[in-house]
Amino acid sequence: MTDTAAQEQRLAKAWARPKGWAYFSDVNNSVIGIWYISAAFAFMLFGGVLALIIRTQLAVPNNNLVSAETYNQLFTLHGTVMMFLFAVPIFEAVAILILPAMLGARDLPFPRLSAFGFWCFLIGGVFVCGSIFFNAAPDAGWFMYPPLSTEQGGIGADIWLLGLSFIEVASIAAAVELIVGVLKCRAPGMHINLTPAYGWYVLVVGAMILFAFPPLIAGDFLFEMERAFDWPFFDVTRGGDPLLWQHLFWIFGHPEVYIIFLPSIALLAMIIPTFAQRPLAGYSWIVLSAIGTGFLSFGLWVHHMFTTGLPSISLGFFSAASEAVAIPTGIQLFVFIATVMLGNVVRTVPMLYCLGALATFIVGGLTGVMLAVAPFDFQAHDSYFVVAHLHYTLIGGMLFPVIAGVQYYYPFATGKLLSRKLGIWSFWLSFIGFNVTFLPMHLTGLLGMPRRIFTYGALRQWGDLNLLSTVGAFIFAAGFLLFVWDCVRPKSSEPNAPRNVWKAGTLEWAGKVPADDWGLRSIPQIDSRYPIWDDKTLLATIDEGKGLLADAKEGRRETLVTSVLDAEPTQVLRVGTPTWLPMLAAIGLGGAFIFPVWKLWWPTLGSALFFLAVVLCWLWTGTAEIPEKQTKDIGDGRRVPLYVAGPQSTGWWAMFITMTGDLTAFLAVLFGYFFFWTIHPDFPPIGIDGPGWQWPMVAAGLAVVTWMATLGARLTNAAGQVTLSRGLLVTGIIAAALTGVALMAGPWTTGLDPTAHSYPAIVWGLVVWIVLHLMAGMIMQAYALARSIFGKLTPRHDADLWNVTLYWHFTGVCALLTALVIGGFPLLQ
């Protein structure tokens, strides 16, 4: 047997897919990506059916196809499913599938985390969607405004809150995975200026998720405390304010629009150069506008709240920022149009969808600029004009680009081509159907039809336009179904697509057809942005195993970790292999989120403990493993380490990213505290004393002791003083427990009743938040201690301790801030 054949055999063995039932334990990105995309599209079809029922109900005046109650559930679930179960997850799904190949990595750095995210998404999605079959679906609109949603009975709102909080776990997991992937897993030589535009978008969107989703998680936390335990955060009669929810929801909700839009437009940035047969015109402009849009999109949230009676100066700031965001958004569209103009366009179905997407999105963008003008918004608010606007942006900015992406990447994922004829038919049916549905809605809205009404009187003159919209909706659905049929119809008798079927220039097309489980045969050195176009010997280099990591000598799944800016190899990362643990962890966490809907606290606790046990097992057996040798030869005479700790390691970055998101959530809860300060003339309210300053100061001191003990444990361990390090960890655990006790003692001893008023509720809310974090931190300290005792953490191999210390940097700051705010702020009043 030749060398190369033996190498290929070892690679194949290391990356082999599990067979039989074990197929569902797979964690490889190419499998998870396809499951993820399929699940997201399945939910999308479900949401589409809901939309068709809505449209049928509205086709004629005074229709009684569905009752008002059912209609409320239909539109709430339609919005919820399309946003949370399709638009956001499809980004994660597509990125998990294509990103590693695009960057020349064998897999993402945390494949098991991807699998965990997928299972969370699937379980949560089925739970939320299934509720409608029991007539128990949420029905207060997809943004769940209190007081309607807090006052109503039933479990609909709880399903929404808990189900979606659970799904958000998947989004945060994906953000961690994708940010680290883009920054640390690029092929050697792929400097940050040579990274595919898609990578930049993923980086920006991943960062946006960290600042956008946590406020919603914090909002869900407050909301569920109100629904389950009657803590009056949003109840005006007891000092709460429904507007707090609107703020938290839209701090999430508006950036989310761009979290959906940017990765979809990123697909255009990959597709258009291929079919224009030239590089993207103005790559740095794309990067500029991606980053610029990412920032500015956080200054827009109040434009959803223009009619809530905020001071006009607040509206002015947000109106101005809403207009400003049109600048970077416009730049991107001009870059695409310029690329099309400068190139020789190949007429293909993906290109058709790209152009359709641009045309549609521009209409949605222009009505967006109109709606950003507050006086116009006062007129059009909550009317069908807004419905038309948001569907133009979402379908032009997300759905059409994603379909273009599926059309384009279908051969990459499956090795087969989609039918050109069906593609053209499906495009024109969808495009015409879409416009017939939504263009008239601008008029319906201007004629005064409010959104979310289940029927309307014949005298209103809205009948003809609505009928037209309904007809359009069915044409649109026919086009979409044609596309779905094209994707799922059996193709085993058809020939495989040729390699690099579209003659693209980026690395994901370097793979063979049918694709190998291990990805690229070897990881090449990258010298340009379009390596396949610029380096004619690239494919041969890859196939002949002349690149890096051409072998899997130890039979392990390995990928390269490179430096952030210049992509110099820094580590061989051994990535996770197939296992049931992620699925079990998702089931456990799912139980912990789903049982509280029925207030079943014991099963909730049981699920949470099961989740904890599985995660500990997962970490203990699968992470920070001490390798059999320090460095490894990756080919080309280069040796790189197998084990790194601290800021060099992917795990440290994952912790950093997770905790950044966690910090944002904490700040959102803290924002609640100060929000209540602004709305109350007396804060703390007269007659409510507490929590006093004494206990919070004790808690602050203890928090610092815990934090320093953990840091000390890392430093002493690194210096070789293992016993001292373990002693410090034990000190840290005890001090953390005492911190929690001291923090609760303040509001407890002063008799703050969280159900009495929003002030004690928010103080307790902050305390509960920190206590939960202290408990997690204690588990981590105990884990590091156990790792040290069992010889899995040594002075040389101390990644676990680095990560635990990093966790405590964040938790220490949050605990300190909480103690200072609840103890000190009342003194300033």
Added chain:
Amino acid sequence: MSAKPAHNELERETGYGTDLWRVIAAPVVWALHFLFCYVYGAVYCAKAGRDAPLDQPTIVVIVASLVALALIGLSTLQIWRVRARSLTDNDFEFEHNTPEERHRFLSHVALMLCVLSAVAVIYVTIPMLYLSTCR
């Protein structure tokens, strides 16, 4: 296998100045400015009542905007010395495989973000110049 500079370009001193954090400096200034203006305005109006005049907030916001523009200007100056800093230079593809090219690329993106952030700061300031009360 080693990296080869395209077009026989000379290797130059790269410097360590422009990294990813530096790129987002100007938009971070915008974000802080925006947050400050909004929070300050909202708190002022919540505490002073709806009929309160905006005289003092107008001055505060203008000062904040000048500070923000100065900071963005400072960030721009630091990038100014980087070769190929121009917004409209012929060569703004930045497609060579060298650390210097990466440096120039990030500087170019940072420079454009400075411009965008400055424009956005000015946008956000404008409403303050036209409104006179908290109503």
